[in-house]
Amino acid sequence: MMRMPTGPGETGKVMEDAEQEAARRAAEAGQEAVVEAPVDSEAIEAAAAARALIRGRRQWPLPKQADPTAPLLTVENLRTHFKLESGWVKAVDGVSFRLDDGEALGLAGESGCGKTTTALSLVRLLPSNARIRKGSSIDLFGIDLVPKTEDQLRRYRWREISIVFQGAMNALNPVRRIGEQIAEPIEVRLGLTQDVARKRAAELLELVGIPRQRAAAYPHELSGGMRQRTMIAMALACDPAIVIGDEPTTALDVMVQAQILELLERLRRDLGLSLILITHDLSVIAETCDKTLIMYAGKVAEEGPVSRIFTAPRHPYTQKLLGAFPNIHADRRSLETIPGSPPDLRNPPAGCRFNPRCPAAMDICREVEPPEVVYPDGVRVACHLHVAGRDGAVGVTSADVVGWHRQLPVIEAPGVPAVASAGVAEPPGPGSQP
Amino acid sequence: MSPSYLGRKVLQAIATLVFVVILNFMLFRLMPGSPERILLRNPHLDAQSIAAARARFGLDKPLLPLEISVDPPSLKVNPDSQFLAYLQTTASGDLGLSFEFRGESVTEVIGVRFWPTIILIGLAELIAIVVGLTLGSAAGWKRGGTLDRVGNGISLILYSMPYFVIGMPLIIIFAAGLGWFPTSGMLSPGAQYQSPIDQLLDFARHLVLPLATVSLGLIGGYSILMRSSIIETRGEDYVTTARAKGLKDRSILRDHAFPNALLPTVTVIAINLGYVVAGAITAEIVFNWPGLGTLTVDALAARDYPVLQGIFLLISVAVILANLGADLIYGRLDPRVRA
Numbered sequence: 219m220m221r222m223p224t225g226p227g228e229t230g231k232v233m234e235d236a237e238q239e240a241a242r243r244a245a246e247a248g249q250e251a252v253v254e255a256p257v258d259s260e261a262i263e264a265a266a267a268a269r270a271l272i273r274g275r276r277q278w279p280l281p282k283q284a285d286p287t288a289p290l291l292t293v294e295n296l297r298t299h300f301k302l303e304s305g306w307v308k309a310v311d312g313v314s315f316r317l318d319d320g321e322a323l324g325l326a327g328e329s330g331c332g333k334t335t336t337a338l339s340l341v342r343l344l345p346s347n348a349r350i351r352k353g354s355s356i357d358l359f360g361i362d363l364v365p366k367t368e369d370q371l372r373r374y375r376w377r378e379i380s381i382v383f384q385g386a387m388n389a390l391n392p393v394r395r396i397g398e399q400i401a402e403p404i405e406v407r408l409g410l411t412q413d414v415a416r417k418r419a420a421e422l423l424e425l426v427g428i429p430r431q432r433a434a435a436y437p438h439e440l441s442g443g444m445r446q447r448t449m450i451a452m453a454l455a456c457d458p459a460i461v462i463g464d465e466p467t468t469a470l471d472v473m474v475q476a477q478i479l480e481l482l483e484r485l486r487r488d489l490g491l492s493l494i495l496i497t498h499d500l501s502v503i504a505e506t507c508d509k510t511l512i513m514y515a516g517k518v519a520e521e522g523p524v525s526r527i528f529t530a531p532r533h534p535y536t537q538k539l540l541g542a543f544p545n546i547h548a549d550r551r552s553l554e555t556i557p558g559s560p561p562d563l564r565n566p567p568a569g570c571r572f573n574p575r576c577p578a579a580m581d582i583c584r585e586v587e588p589p590e591v592v593y594p595d596g597v598r599v600a601c602h603l604h605v606a607g608r609d610g611a612v613g614v615t616s617a618d619v620v621g622w623h624r625q626l627p628v629i630e631a632p633g634v635p636a637v638a639s640a641g642v643a644e645p646p647g648p649g650s651q652p
Numbered sequence: 653m654s655p656s657y658l659g660r661k662v663l664q665a666i667a668t669l670v671f672v673v674i675l676n677f678m679l680f681r682l683m684p685g686s687p688e689r690i691l692l693r694n695p696h697l698d699a700q701s702i703a704a705a706r707a708r709f710g711l712d713k714p715l716l717p718l719e720i721s722v723d724p725p726s727l728k729v730n731p732d733s734q735f736l737a738y739l740q741t742t743a744s745g746d747l748g749l750s751f752e753f754r755g756e757s758v759t760e761v762i763g764v765r766f767w768p769t770i771i772l773i774g775l776a777e778l779i780a781i782v783v784g785l786t787l788g789s790a791a792g793w794k795r796g797g798t799l800d801r802v803g804n805g806i807s808l809i810l811y812s813m814p815y816f817v818i819g820m821p822l823i824i825i826f827a828a829g830l831g832w833f834p835t836s837g838m839l840s841p842g843a844q845y846q847s848p849i850d851q852l853l854d855f856a857r858h859l860v861l862p863l864a865t866v867s868l869g870l871i872g873g874y875s876i877l878m879r880s881s882i883i884e885t886r887g888e889d890y891v892t893t894a895r896a897k898g899l900k901d902r903s904i905l906r907d908h909a910f911p912n913a914l915l916p917t918v919t920v921i922a923i924n925l926g927y928v929v930a931g932a933i934t935a936e937i938v939f940n941w942p943g944l945g946t947l948t949v950d951a952l953a954a955r956d957y958p959v960l961q962g963i964f965l966l967i968s969v970a971v972i973l974a975n976l977g978a979d980l981i982y983g984r985l986d987p988r989v990r991a
C-alpha cells in the first residue's frame with residue numbers, strides 16, 4: 219500500500235508547474251469521487267512538487283536522519299494514556315493521521331476528547347503522568363520520534379514543530395521582554411549571536427504586525443491580540459516545518475479572532491508552513507483548514523477534506539457536531555449541545571465509544587469497535603454505518619492511513635518566496651545579509 | 653521603575669518613620685512608674701532630689717509642644733517641650749544616656765554592639781539566602797526526587813529547631829570535643845595580637861560556630877519558601893512554552909521558572925534582613941556573642957529604658973529601610989508593579 223513519491227532528483231522540473239498543478243489537484247480532491255485510486259501518479263507528482271518547493275525554501279537543513287522523500291508527518295496508532303491512582307485515562311487511543319507539507323489540518327471535538335494530548339504528544343510536552351504506549355509511531359520526515367530520548371527530542375522542538383498556545387496571558391513569561399522571548403530560541407537553538415537574534419526578533423514582530431519598537435514591551439503591556447501575535451512571531455522564530463495552534467483564538471474577541479486567523483493564513487501561504495489547528499470552533503476550521511479530523515473520546519471519528527466533511531458529514535457524531543452549528547459562518551456557539559456527555563476515559567464503553575449517545579446505535583455498536591473505512595472522496599470514517607465495499611468504501615489499516623496518497627496536500631501553492639523579505643529567511647553565519 | 657512609583661514608596665517610608673519616632677516617644681513616656689524613680693533606684697526619695705533629677709533629665713518640661721485647655725478654652729504653643737527636645741536630640745543622633753552604663757551615651761553603647769551583630773547575622777543571611785534559595789529551587793524543580801525528599805526533610809528539621817538546639821551540638825562536637833573552635837565570645841580574652849591579621853584570624857575562629865548555627869537555622873526557612881514557590885511556578889504556561897522551545901532543563905529553571913518564583917520570596921527576605929539588627933537573641937546568648945541581641949537581654953534585665961528605646965528605634969528604621977529596599981527590588985524584578 220505504502221508508495222513513496224518521486225525522488226528528490228525529479229522535483230526540479232516539476233517545480234514551476236507546482237502552482238497550477240496543486241491548485242488543480244485541490245479542486246479535484248474535494249469534488250471528484252475517484253474510485254479505488256490510492257495510487258494516482260499525477261497526484262503523487264503534484265504532492266512531491268509541492269513538497270520539494272516547500273522543503274527547498276527551508277532556512278535550515280533537514281534533520282540529519284531525515285528522509286527527504288518521506289511525508290512531513292505521519293502519526294500511526296498513537297496511544298497516549300495518563301496514569302491516575304484510579305486507573306489509566308485512555309486520552310488518545312489509536313489515532314492515525316498524516317500531515318503533508320503546506321497542509322492545514324483542523325482538529326475538532328468536544329472538550330476532553332484528546333485534541334491537546336494528541337498535539338502535545340508529537341513533541342512529547344506531556345504532563346509527567348503521561349505515557350505514549352508501545353506500537354505508537356510519530357514519524358517526522360520519516361524519523362520516528364517516539365523512541366527518542368528527551369535530549370534527542372529537543373532537536374525537533376521549535377525548530378521543526380512549534381506551538382502557539384491559547385492566548386492566555388501566561389504563555390509568555392511575565393518578567394521578560396517580548397523581544398528577548400522571541401530571540402531566545404534563535405540564539406539558543408540556532409546558535410546565532412544575540413545581536414542577530416534580536417534583530418530577527420524585531421523583524422518577526424513586524425511580520426506579525428507589531429511595530430519593532432514594541433520588542434522592549436513586557437507581556438502585560440500588550441492587548442490579548444498583540445500577545446497572541448507575539449506568540450505567533452515566537453513560533454516562527456526557528457522557521458519550523460509545522461506550527462501547532464492550540465485554540466489560538468479562544469479568549470479573544472471576534473474581531474481580533476478574525477485578524478489572528480487572517481495572519482495565520484497569510485503566514486502559511488507566504489512561508490509554506492504546515493498547520494495543525496485545534497479549536498472548538500468549527501467555523502474556524504472551515505475557513506482556514508484543508509483537512510479536518512474529528513475526534514471523539516480519544517479516537518478518530520471522521521477525517522477528510524474540509525469541503526467534504528462540512529457539506530456531507532458521514533459519522534453520526536460529526537453530524538451532531540455540525541448540527542450544533544446551524545450556520546457555521548454565523549453561529550459561534552460552543553459545542554456542548556449534544557445530549558449526554560463524553561465517556562469516562564478510564565473506562566470507555568465497549569464497541570463504539572459514541573454508542574451511548576448515538577441516535578443510530580445498533581447492537582453491533584455496543585460490542586464491536588467500528589473499523590476505519592475510506593471513501594473515494596478521501597473521507598475516513600469509523601462507524602458501523604459505513605461498511606467496506608459499500609459505496610466505494612475501502613477498509614484501511616493505520617499503515618494505509620499514513621501512506622495513503624489519495625490524501626493529497628490541498629495546498630495553495632506558495633507564491634513568491636516572500637520569506638527573505640519578511641526577514642525570517644536570512645541564512646545564518648558570517649555570510650548573512652544585512 | 654517610574655519616578656512616581658519610587659516617590660510613592662519613599663514617601664510611605666518617611667511617613668512610617670515619623671509615626672515610629674512619635675510612637676517611640678509616647679510609648680516610653682506612657683509606661684507605668686515614673687522614670688526618675690527607676691533611675692534613682694530608690695522608692696523613698698525626698699521631693700528635692702526628685703525635682704533635681706527631673707530637671708536634669710528634662711522631665712519637668714511639658715510633654716507636647718501644644719497645650720490645650722478647656723476652661724478657659726485656649727491653645728498655647730510651648731517651644732520648650734519634651735517632644736521637641738526629643739526630636740532635636742534624636743535627629744542629631746543623641747539618644748540620651750544609658751541608665752545601666754552610667755555616663756555612656758546610648759549611641760555609644762549600641763554602636764559597640766552594632767557591628768558584631770551585623771557581621772554575624774548579615775553574613776548568615778547572605779549564606780542562607782544563597783544556599784536556601786538554590787537548595788529550595790533545585791528540590792522543588794525535581795519534586796519528589798532524592799534531593800527533594802532529603803533536602804526538604806532536612807530543611808523542615810532545621811526550620812523547626814531553635815538556635816540553641818542547633819548551636820549546642822556544634823559546641824559539643826567542634827569546640828568542646830575536637831577543640832577546633834572556641835566555645836564563646838568574639839575575641840580571645842586578654843589576647844595580645846602581633847598584627848591586625850592575627851586579630852582578624854582570632855575573630856574568624858570565634859565567628860565560625862555562631863555563623864554556622866544562624867545560617868543553618870535560616871537555610872531551612874528560605875529553602876522551604878523557595879521550594880513551594882518553584883513548585884507553583886513549574887505548572888505555569890510559560891514554563892511549558894519554554895519546554896516547547898526545546899530549551900535545556902537547566903535553562904528553563906534558570907531563565908524562566910526561577911526569576912518568577914523569586915518574586916514572592918523577596919518581601920519575606922527583605923523583612924528578615926530588616927531584623928538583622930535585632931540580632932539572633934538565643935544564638936548570641938549560646939555563644940556569648942557581644943551583639944545587639946545580648947544587649948537587648950541585658951537592657952531588659954536592667955530596665956535600661958533609654959537603651960531599649962534606642963534599640964527599638966534602630967530596629968524600626970532598619971525594617972522600614974528594608975521594606976523600602978524590598979519595594980524597589982520588587983519593582984526591578986517584576987515589570988508589572990512598575991506602574
Ligand SMILES: Nc1ncnc2c1ncn2[C@@H]1O[C@H](COP(=O)(O)OP(=O)(O)OP(=O)(O)O)[C@@H](O)[C@H]1O
Nearest residue numbers: 300307309328329330331332333334335336345563
Ligand atoms: N495529566 C493528566 N492526568 C490525567 N488525565 C488527564 C491529564 N491531562 C488530561 N487528561 C485527560 O485526558 C483527556 C484529554 O484531554 P485533552 O486536554 O487532550 O482534551 P482536549 O480535547 O484538548 O480538551 P479541551 O477542548 O478542553 O482542551 C481529558 O479527559 C482529560 O481529563
Ligand code: SF4
Nearest residue numbers: 570573576583601602
Ligand atoms: S458505530 Fe454505531 S454507535 Fe458508533 S457512531 Fe456509528 S452508528 Fe453510532
Ligand SMILES: [Mg+2]
Nearest residue numbers: 333334335464
Ligand atoms: Mg485542549
